[in-house]
Amino acid sequence: MDDRPIPVAQACGYLLEQAHSVNETELVTLNKALGRVLAVPIISPIDLPVWDQSAMDGYAINSADLTANQTDWSISQRIAAGQASAPLLPHTTARIFTGAPLPIGANTVIVQEACQVNDNRMQLIDSTMSAAIKPGANVRRRGEDVANGQTLITPGTRLQPQHLALIAAVGIDAISVYRRVRVAIIASGDELVPPGQSLNAGQIYNSNSTLLTGLLTQLECDVLECGQVNDNRAATELLLTQAAANADLVIVSGGVSVGDEDHVRPAIAQLGTVELTQVAMRPGKPLVFGHIGTTPILATPGNPVSLFVTFHLFARPLILVMQGILGIVTPPTIPARAAFNWSKPDKRCEYHRARLEWTDAGQAMVQVFPSRSSAAITSLTWANGLVMIPPHTTLIEGDAVTFLPFYSPL
Numbered sequence: 091m092d093d094r095p096i097p098v099a100q101a102c103g104y105l106l107e108q109a110h111s112v113n114e115t116e117l118v119t120l121n122k123a124l125g126r127v128l129a130v131p132i133i134s135p136i137d138l139p140v141w142d143q144s145a146m147d148g149y150a151i152n153s154a155d156l157t158a159n160q161t162d163w164s165i166s167q168r169i170a171a172g173q174a175s176a177p178l179l180p181h182t183t184a185r186i187f188t189g190a191p192l193p194i195g196a197n198t199v200i201v202q203e204a205c206q207v208n209d210n211r212m213q214l215i216d217s218t219m220s221a222a223i224k225p226g227a228n229v230r231r232r233g234e235d236v237a238n239g240q241t242l243i244t245p246g247t248r249l250q251p252q253h254l255a256l257i258a259a260v261g262i263d264a265i266s267v268y269r270r271v272r273v274a275i276i277a278s279g280d281e282l283v284p285p286g287q288s289l290n291a292g293q294i295y296n297s298n299s300t301l302l303t304g305l306l307t308q309l310e311c312d313v314l315e316c317g318q319v320n321d322n323r324a325a326t327e328l329l330l331t332q333a334a335a336n337a338d339l340v341i342v343s344g345g346v347s348v349g350d351e352d353h354v355r356p357a358i359a360q361l362g363t364v365e366l367t368q369v370a371m372r373p374g375k376p377l378v379f380g381h382i383g384t385t386p387i388l389a390t391p392g393n394p395v396s397l398f399v400t401f402h403l404f405a406r407p408l409i410l411v412m413q414g415i416l417g418i419v420t421p422p423t424i425p426a427r428a429a430f431n432w433s434k435p436d437k438r439c440e441y442h443r444a445r446l447e448w449t450d451a452g453q454a455m456v457q458v459f460p461s462r463s464s465a466a467i468t469s470l471t472w473a474n475g476l477v478m479i480p481p482h483t484t485l486i487e488g489d490a491v492t493f494l495p496f497y498s499p500l
């Protein structure tokens with residue numbers, strides 16, 4: 091296999107081409123559906139509003155009576171939200187409240203601020219205003235928001251609270267969503283110790299498993315935590331085999347470089363196929379992608395920043411496709427201006443930790459973290475995104491740059 095680094099877009103394109111969504115669906119109640127991906131269209135079984143209703147507290151009237159030299163109206167009924175209305179008696183008005191059903195025979199609601207009531211008769215405070223009251227004023231018509239039979243939400247949508255509210259508003263309480271994508275995670279490295287234990291010489295805490303668990307949980311995946319594997323070929327192969335058999339996707343961090351202690355790539359090649367290795371990016375160059383059986387395996391560099399960046403650029407889009415998301419899955423970008431100088435460019439495309447802020451004049455400006463180290467995990471808590479700096483590119487303050495926010499929809 092050609093080991094020359096390939097461009098990020100080409101690598102991501104390959105991952106997405108071969109990706110397919112989990113097809114199995116399950117029925118979940120609305121309060122369990124937040125963040126899940128809709129599998130079947132939501133078609134409204136009702137009109138919304140369900141009936142003509144008042145948008146204001148006031149008086150329901152037939153607008154024809156406003157032009158018929160009538161200056162006051164007997165209040166023939168009182169309709170609060172939750173009550174049924176009776177047909178409006180001719181030439182009368184109904185006291186009505188916001189959200190209450192408009193009586194048959196009325197087509198307009200006059201806000202109560204414009205009215206006065208004496209002896210159960212309603213008058214306009216300023217009778218000359220009657221001509222200005224438009225038929226249909228302050229009425230929400232049946233079906234004006236949603237028509238019975240209308241498709242409300244299409245499959246492939248990640249369900250946000252507002253989607254769930256719309257589904258609830260048409261009376262549906264359980265929906266079909268794709269099952270969660272199950273992702274197995276493995277941390278490779280002899281040096282790794284779980285947080286909470288004491289460190290011996292040469293050891294460090296395993297932070298990548300926590301990072302990956304969080305990133306995957308945010309994406310609504312099921313996480314299969316496979317723990318840590320030593321820098322040993324047989325152990326790596328065993329754990330990879332088990333992980334691949336039990337998950338839709340395996341993400342391994344560490345052990346992908348070219349040293350004698352890096353066993354992940356040869357282990358994947360032994361068990362399956364290595365289809366992609368070395369991406370022309372910084373950090374994250376020694377990325378490996380392949381399959382064991384039909385399970386995709388993404389092996390990222392062990393440096394926490396490299397893991398985070400490669401997750402954002404590769405794992406996330408891949409998972410979105412596997413989840414059944416329809417639409418653009420690659421990270422969104424924001425055009426901005428550099429608030430920094432960049433004088434030592436790399437031959438790889440750089441994804442540097444960056445912070446986007448808006449000036450008072452509304453210009454998006456990007457600052458960069460002072461260290462380029464892919465081990466500097468503090469850069470991730472400082473930044474709110476990445477700035478993309480193309481290969482061999484120097485920048486001065488004010489130059490146009492592309493910013494990739496960490497938190498994005500979908």
Ligand SMILES: Nc1nc2c(c(=O)[nH]1)N[C@H]1C(S)=C(S)[C@@H](COP(=O)(O)OP(=O)(O)OC[C@H]3O[C@@H](n4cnc5c(N)ncnc54)[C@H](O)[C@@H]3O)O[C@H]1N2
Nearest residue numbers: 277279295296297298299344345346347352391392393396
């Ligand atoms: N001769 C070369 N050496 C290296 C190259 C190269 O091209 N030639 N590439 C460098 C780059 S770039 C990177 S990135 C790393 C990638 O190395 P590995 O993926 O093999 O990762 P490790 O060596 O296992 O770890 C790198 C670094 O990250 C720490 N680490 C690993 N796992 C965890 C974890 N779960 N939690 C926290 N920290 C972790 C590990 O201790 C190392 O410090 O290779 C360079 N070398």
Ligand code: MOO
Nearest residue numbers: 373374375396464
């Ligand atoms: O690619 Mo490494 O991730 O530059 O540090």
